[in-house]
Amino acid sequence: MGDRGPEGGLFAYSELCPPSPFPLVFSGGIGQSGRLPCTPLAIRCLITAGPTREFFDPVRFVSNPSTGKMGFAIAAAAKAAGWTVDLVSGPVALPEPAGVMLYPVVTADEMLRQTDALFGPCDVLIMTAAVSDWRPKVMHPQKLKKDGTGLTVEFEPVPDILATLAQRRRPDQLLVGFAAETENVEANASLNSTGKASTSLPPIPWLGPTAPLATN
16 A cells, blocks of 8 residues: 555545545555546445454354454445445444445355446456354254363365456556564565466554454
């Protein structure tokens, strides 16, 4: 994510537009033209938010403490700027932003299918969702019973949503992602963006189980 651009434009190096209340300015990934539609209502923004849940039986799952607040705040700001906003969100305890089309999902597969269905007509994709990297290889149809012994769960990788969509992005589509890291923050965020079609990945340092995903 770059610095704030001129007051009269959404992007520092795109076609200048009238001043906008939407404060986000992105660096990289706009495409060959370097421009987005100048009319705010012509800009369609697709945002993902919140966590995903990956179940290993009907009542137990692996997830993370993402609240979805960042994605919902960006969605509200984009709508306030006059953009058309689609918001795909995992399980969160947040009210639906006014004027935003909300698509609730639970698992990473559901988020991939819904985001993929909305990706074609969007001008901007902002991936703030904390999507699970792995899921249990086997989902048991009934609740596993305690028997006094340990439990081993085998995991398999989940498809990378951003990398999947980047394979068919148009030259004029802007893709933005975020990376939460516990060490070597900038280096790992840069490595994570490899193969994602010039996607910008602003790093977010992970400071512990209560920050930053579970707090403001």
